[in-house]
Amino acid sequence: MAPAQKDYGDIPGTTVFDADQSRVGYHLNQFCVSLMKAENRERFLADERAYLDEWPMSEEQKQAVMARDFNRMIGAGGNIYFLAKLFATDGHSFQFAAASMTGMTQQEYAEMMIRGGRPVEGNRYASEWVGRDGGRDPYGKAGGNG
Amino acid sequence: MARVTAGVASSHVPAIGAAWDLKKTGEPYWKPLFDGFEFSKRWEAEQKPDVVFLVYNDHATAFSLDIIPTFAIGTAAGFKVADEGWGPRPVPDVVGAPELAAHIAQSVIQDDFDLTLVNKMDVDHGLTVPMTLMFGQPEAWPCRVIPFAVNVVQFPPPSGARCFAIGKAIRKAIESFPEDLNVQVWGTGGMSHQISGARAGLINRAFDQAFLDGMAKDPSALIRMPHVDYMREAGAEGVELVMWLIMRGAMDADAREIYRFYHVPASNTAVGHLILENNP
Numbered sequence: 513m514a515p516a517q518k519d520y521g522d523i524p525g526t527t528v529f530d531a532d533q534s535r536v537g538y539h540l541n542q543f544c545v546s547l548m549k550a551e552n553r554e555r556f557l558a559d560e561r562a563y564l565d566e567w568p569m570s571e572e573q574k575q576a577v578m579a580r581d582f583n584r585m586i587g588a589g590g591n592i593y594f595l596a597k598l599f600a601t602d603g604h605s606f607q608f609a610a611a612s613m614t615g616m617t618q619q620e621y622a623e624m625m626i627r628g629g630r631p632v633e634g635n636r637y638a639s640e641w642v643g644r645d646g647g648r649d650p651y652g653k654a655g656g657n658g
Numbered sequence: 659m660a661r662v663t664a665g666v667a668s669s670h671v672p673a674i675g676a677a678w679d680l681k682k683t684g685e686p687y688w689k690p691l692f693d694g695f696e697f698s699k700r701w702e703a704e705q706k707p708d709v710v711f712l713v714y715n716d717h718a719t720a721f722s723l724d725i726i727p728t729f730a731i732g733t734a735a736g737f738k739v740a741d742e743g744w745g746p747r748p749v750p751d752v753v754g755a756p757e758l759a760a761h762i763a764q765s766v767i768q769d770d771f772d773l774t775l776v777n778k779m780d781v782d783h784g785l786t787v788p789m790t791l792m793f794g795q796p797e798a799w800p801c802r803v804i805p806f807a808v809n810v811v812q813f814p815p816p817s818g819a820r821c822f823a824i825g826k827a828i829r830k831a832i833e834s835f836p837e838d839l840n841v842q843v844w845g846t847g848g849m850s851h852q853i854s855g856a857r858a859g860l861i862n863r864a865f866d867q868a869f870l871d872g873m874a875k876d877p878s879a880l881i882r883m884p885h886v887d888y889m890r891e892a893g894a895e896g897v898e899l900v901m902w903l904i905m906r907g908a909m910d911a912d913a914r915e916i917y918r919f920y921h922v923p924a925s926n927t928a929v930g931h932l933i934l935e936n937n938p
Binding site for chain 1: 672673676717718719722723724740741742743744745811812813814850852853854855856857858859860861862863865884885886889890891894895922923925926928
């Protein structure tokens with residue numbers, strides 16, 4: 513049976529966390545939930561690989577976690593609110609994590625926000641996606657669910 | 659009888675809570691935002707609500723991917739402030755209103771809305787940040803709270819029409835409760851923001867202003883807006899705004915706009931705030 517059509521598949525630079533993403537990312541996201549306990553945060557930071565190996569996650573998910581590559585984690589089923597437990601463990605803010613996903617430095621990103629944020633013009637559809645630097649798509653794909 | 663006297667809409671950005679807790683409210687970055695809620699704190703001191711029915715979303719705190727309830731009402735006597743990964747916020751625990759919550763659950767479920775009932779739940783920044791903005795930092799919160807958690811983490815959230823309709827059912831339930839209570843309904847989250855992916859940082863001021871206008875005057879177009887429009891126009895996480903429509907459903911069609919505030923940015927997000935009062 514063909515999968516249901518997704519009317520949000522053409523939003524650029526966006527992976528909507530739907531039931532398909534959630535199924536793929538279940539163990540990655542539940543690993544993140546475990547970091548809400550202080551003792552687990554300590555154990556994870558002491559030996560990340562050993563801690564991750566306790567979870568039935570894919571090697572791609574584990575590598576993305578260890579690289580702190582949030583776009584890769586989202587591509588592998590991660591959800592930003594779950595991944596927040598991971599960057600909080602590192603002492604980082606939502607703005608730090610968001611900036612890291614745009615290919616901008618945190619400073620550049622913060623300045624963009626103070627100027628009023630990323631404009632919606634040119635950023636509604638994958639077909640018009642300008643991304644950063646006039647069309648460079650730093651992650652090789654415009655939309656995540658497409 | 660209990661009465662829904664007013665509705666409050668507010669963003670619930672976690673960085674606002676952190677700025678408050680770290681006493682950064684006077685810094686140039688944060689001062690305009692906190693100044694925007696000064697009126698609201700004075701207004702609340704006059705209104706003295708007995709209970710706030712607080713619509714928010716849990717951020718992977720009380721609900722992991724094990725269970726994802728679309729609408730969950732907190733029926734407990736109290737709710738602890740959650741450790742979201744950096745320790746709990748230094749704010750008072752939340753006192754519930756279990757008799758009223760049980761009454762609402764019974765009424766709303768029999769009105770065809772299938773709620774999840776939660777007797778044990780920690781509450782995260784989605785609930786505590788609006789409390790801070792509206793009440794400041796008291797020793798104890800000045801009112802009881804019924805947490806009402808809406809799934810907006812895993813797509814799809816409930817539709818705008820469903821949210822508006824459940825708001826109406828919640829008002830009907832509250833106003834059939836025999837105790838003489840002043841109840842406010844709050845809708846939180848939004849406004850435009852995207853915090854994930856290469857498009858992070860999206861802000862759509864025109865969308866937000868139109869949404870505030872619709873909330874204040876005539877929400878009929880907002881109620882019909884499909885999720886994809888929120889996500890495309892207001893950012894993937896901007897879809898949280900459906901929660902405001904629960905509050906709007908609990909208000910008179912001709913509710914009076916008392917106050918409005920809009921500010922960009924708080925971290926990644928456009929902050930919107932609206933106070934409506936029902937007719938006396």
